Amino acid sequence: MDLIRILLVDDHPIVREGYRRLLGRQPGFSVVAEAGDGKAALAAFAQHGPDIVLMDLSMPGDGGFSAVEAILARDSKARIIVVSMHQGAIFAQKAMAAGARGFVSKSSPPDELVHAIKTVVLGRRVLSADMAQEFARTSIEHDEFTGLTPREREILLLLVRGMNGRAIAHNLGLSSKTVQNNLSQIRAKLGASGDADLVLKAQRAGLVPAL
Numbered sequence: 001m002d003l004i005r006i007l008l009v010d011d012h013p014i015v016r017e018g019y020r021r022l023l024g025r026q027p028g029f030s031v032v033a034e035a036g037d038g039k040a041a042l043a044a045f046a047q048h049g050p051d052i053v054l055m056d057l058s059m060p061g062d063g064g065f066s067a068v069e070a071i072l073a074r075d076s077k078a079r080i081i082v083v084s085m086h087q088g089a090i091f092a093q094k095a096m097a098a099g100a101r102g103f104v105s106k107s108s109p110p111d112e113l114v115h116a117i118k119t120v121v122l123g124r125r126v127l128s129a130d131m132a133q134e135f136a137r138t139s140i141e142h143d144e145f146t147g148l149t150p151r152e153r154e155i156l157l158l159l160v161r162g163m164n165g166r167a168i169a170h171n172l173g174l175s176s177k178t179v180q181n182n183l184s185q186i187r188a189k190l191g192a193s194g195d196a197d198l199v200l201k202a203q204r205a206g207l208v209p210a211l
Contacts, residue, residue: 002028003028003029003030004028004029004030004051004052004117004118004121005030005032005048005049005050005051005052006023006029006030006031006032006050006051006052006053006054006117007031007032007033007034007035007041007044007045007048007050007052007053007054008020008031008033008034008035008054009034009035009036009038009040009041009044009053009054009055009056009059009064009067010036010054010056010059010083011036011037011056011058011059011060012056013036015056016034016036019031019054019113022110022113022114023114023117026114029114029117032048032050033047033048033050036059036060037059037060037061037067038059038061038062038063038064038066038067038070039061041053041055041067041070041071042067042070042071042074045071045074045075045078046074049075051079051121052079052080052081052117052120052121053071053078053079053080053081054081054083054113054117055067055068055080055081055082055083055100056082056083056084057082057084057085057086057091057095058084058085058086064082064084064095065094065095065098068080068082068095068098068099068100069098069099072098072099076099078099079101079120079121080099080100080101080102081100081101081102081103081104081113081116081117081120081126082095082100082102082103082104083104083105083106083113084103084104084105084106085105085106085107086105089131089134090203091103092127092131092134096125101120101124101125101126102116102119102120102125102126102127103126103127103128103131104116104126104127104128104131105128105130105131107130108128108129108130112128112129113128116128145190145202147189148186148189148190151182152182152185152186152189154172155168155172155179155182155183155186156186156198156202157202158171158172159183159195159198159199160198160199160202160203165179165180165183183195183198186198
């Protein structure tokens with residue numbers, strides 16, 4: 001089998017060293033280049049033309065999402081796997097929407113990263129097991145949110161943006177009592193223990209970005 005040539009992109013040298021050690025033990029894998037930020041990643045990709053790019057998200061400069069888009073703008077067939085400490089489904093969704101072929105959380109077992117590389121090389125998309133579970137849970141939560149009325153969704157989104165009941169009432173031209181009644185119905189529908197739990201559920205469901 002031909003060597004799978006890999007570009008490592010992470011701003012932490014100790015993390016890249018861990019990748020090198022792991023991948024160096026795998027038959028058919030070869031780390032051909034490394035980069036510590038998006039700009040260097042694009043230059044390394046242009047120079048080495050790797051089969052796989054392992055891309056971190058949190059890096060100096062424009063970060064991993066911009067690096068994914070820049071590499072794909074140069075080569076639309078580039079195969080990029082995001083490997084990130086962020087475990088929320090919204091990050092994986094954004095990465096895949098940007099063109100990444102896979103998403104593996106850094107808390108995953110090493111063999112999941114190896115599996116992801118082999119899967120993406122074959123032309124398939126992949127999520128680590130914990131991210132697949134997160135996607136499934138998020139899908140369920142999305143189904144729960146579809147049970148809200150348009151008014152309830154409007155009130156929830158204002159709550160998530162940091163407004164209290166009085167501010168929401170003023171914004172929508174409603175009485176404070178009406179807003180509180182709606183919030184009670186929303187908590188009951190979503191099984192939330194309080195307003196903070198409602199905000200967390202909305203973020204996990206990808207309705208709004210996590211703060």
